[in-house]
Amino acid sequence: MEELKSALRDHSLTVSNLADKGRCLFTTRDFHPGEIIISQEPYVCVPNNTPAESRCDGCFTSGNLKKCSACQVAWYCGSTCQKSEWKLHRLECTTFSKLDKSRRKSVTSSIRLMVKLYLRRKLQSEKVIPSTATDNYDLVKELVAHMSNIDEKQLVLYAQMANLVNLILQCPEINIKEIAEIFSKFACNAHTICDSELRPLGTGLYPVISIINHSCLPNSVLVFEGKSAVVRAVQHIPKGTEVFISYIETAGSTMTRQTSLKEQYLFTCRCPRCSKTGQYDDVRESAILEGYRCKDHKCDGFLLRDSDDKGFVCQHCGLARNKEEIKNLAMKIKEVSEKAVTSTSSGNHREAMSMYKRIEKLQSQLCHPFSISLLRTREKVIEVYFCTLNHLLIYLTPVNFELILFHSYYSFLLLI
Numbered sequence: 001m002e003e004l005k006s007a008l009r010d011h012s013l014t015v016s017n018l019a020d021k022g023r024c025l026f027t028t029r030d031f032h033p034g035e036i037i038i039s040q041e042p043y044v045c046v047p048n049n050t051p052a053e054s055r056c057d058g059c060f061t062s063g064n065l066k067k068c069s070a071c072q073v074a075w076y077c078g079s080t081c082q083k084s085e086w087k088l089h090r091l092e093c094t095t096f097s098k099l100d101k102s103r104r105k106s107v108t109s110s111i112r113l114m115v116k117l118y119l120r121r122k123l124q125s126e127k128v129i130p131s132t133a134t135d136n137y138d139l140v141k142e143l144v145a146h147m148s149n150i151d152e153k154q155l156v157l158y159a160q161m162a163n164l165v166n167l168i169l170q171c172p173e174i175n176i177k178e179i180a181e182i183f184s185k186f187a188c189n190a191h192t193i194c195d196s197e198l199r200p201l202g203t204g205l206y207p208v209i210s211i212i213n214h215s216c217l218p219n220s221v222l223v224f225e226g227k228s229a230v231v232r233a234v235q236h237i238p239k240g241t242e243v244f245i246s247y248i249e250t251a252g253s254t255m256t257r258q259t260s261l262k263e264q265y266l267f268t269c270r271c272p273r274c275s276k277t278g279q280y281d282d283v284r285e286s287a288i289l290e291g292y293r294c295k296d297h298k299c300d301g302f303l304l305r306d307s308d309d310k311g312f313v314c315q316h317c318g319l320a321r322n323k324e325e326i327k328n329l330a331m332k333i334k335e336v337s338e339k340a341v342t343s344t345s346s347g348n349h350r351e352a353m354s355m356y357k358r359i360e361k362l363q364s365q366l367c368h369p370f371s372i373s374l375l376r377t378r379e380k381v382i383e384v385y386f387c388t389l390n391h392l393l394i395y396l397t398p399v400n401f402e403l404i405l406f407h408s409y410y411s412f413l414l415l416i
């Protein structure tokens with residue numbers, strides 16, 4: 001801990017312990033908006049590999065990869081990435097190569113993350129991989145696990161996963177209880193590594209970044225540059241302030257945010273935004289983000305339940321919306337959404353596109369114009385549109401490429 005404190009001092013940061021939150025990261029000088037507060041390489045990480053798409057173990061890129069012929073689990077884009085991962089993969093490869101085909105299929109991302117963690121710890125203790133103040137297994141030991149607060153079903157699942165890790169590693173000195181506890185640490189400390197467009201690429205454990213607590217009104221943001229986790233100030237942060245990031249999507253109602261924080265991170269948020277629960281501003285914000293639109297499409301008022309619970313009333317113009325009408329629209333949206341998911345997963349992008357456009361139309365009748373569901377559907381329309389475009393490009397010759405690209409871009413502009 002002393003080593004870490006000294007390393008953090010060089011970054012103008014310090015760690016404190018508060019009764020209600022545990023460890024917290026504080027600044028010891030002012031930070032400007034956009035400035036990097038801290039960055040860290042993962043202690044361990046794994047790419048998201050699915051049967052449809054694999055990613056390079058070294059740089060997480062997809063496309064044009066070669067599978068490790070020995071273990072059939074890791075993929076690489078070239079020899080540079082293969083070499084950079086070799087010290088750890090050498091042990092991992094020997095472990096996975098011994099598995100039969102069906103057991104190899106049970107190596108999910110979290111199982112692989114645990115295997116890598118165990119092997120990296122071993123390599124650091126044998127000094128094959130060097131340890132530093134910010135890159136050592138003691139930092140993993142410090143992470144919160146919430147073992148006494150998780151339910152029995154979850155505990156059983158962690159124990160089963162730990163047993164599987166034991167079968168894979170075949171190490172006599174392995175401690176199943178400790179492995180189960182680390183799975184619980186993964187749940188509230190591991191980060192999804194995303195690209196600049198927030199598409200998930202993999203999962204990583206960053207034990208120093210994990211000291212940072214959550215706020216729904218954060219002063220910093222966690223982004224990824226390749227596999228490095230980078231925390232940047234999003235506002236002026238004065239000396240002596242706690243650094244906060246958001247663990248969840250902040251564009252949600254207070255109830256939605258509180259529920260997901262409680263479920264995954266096992267705490268009740270008391271940030272300035274959550275402290276406003278029930279006040280007019282909070283009710284209004286929640287009704288806009290997750291509520292319904294006014295029947296009069298020229299009015300942008302937000303709706304609240306009427307007193308006899310028969311429907312919803314616009315708080316701006318007083319117009320009422322019937323509960324049944326809302327229920328019918330919501331059911332139609334659910335129906336089309338299920339079809340859209342099926343079309344997307346079967347690769348039928350054209351059909352998916354028309355489904356998402358239909359959902360967008362229905363949601364425009366139901367939801368407030370600034371609703372988060374409507375925003376997500378529009379995002380999906382754009383995503384599926386680009387999938388359709390990519391699919392088309394495969395069949396193009398260079399001659400008509402530019403013409404069709406121009407046409408596509410033009411129709412995209414019309415679409416939005």
Ligand SMILES: C[S@@+](CC[C@H](N)C(=O)[O-])C[C@H]1O[C@@H](n2cnc3c(N)ncnc32)[C@H](O)[C@@H]1O
Pocket residue numbers: 020021022023024142143144188189210211212213214215265266267268269270271
């Ligand atoms: C990634 S860790 C953050 C560091 C943690 N405080 C520690 O001692 O290691 C996440 C855990 O910290 C606690 N935590 C994070 N933000 C909090 C907050 N705003 N209020 C209370 N507890 C919080 C919760 O126990 C949560 O599961």
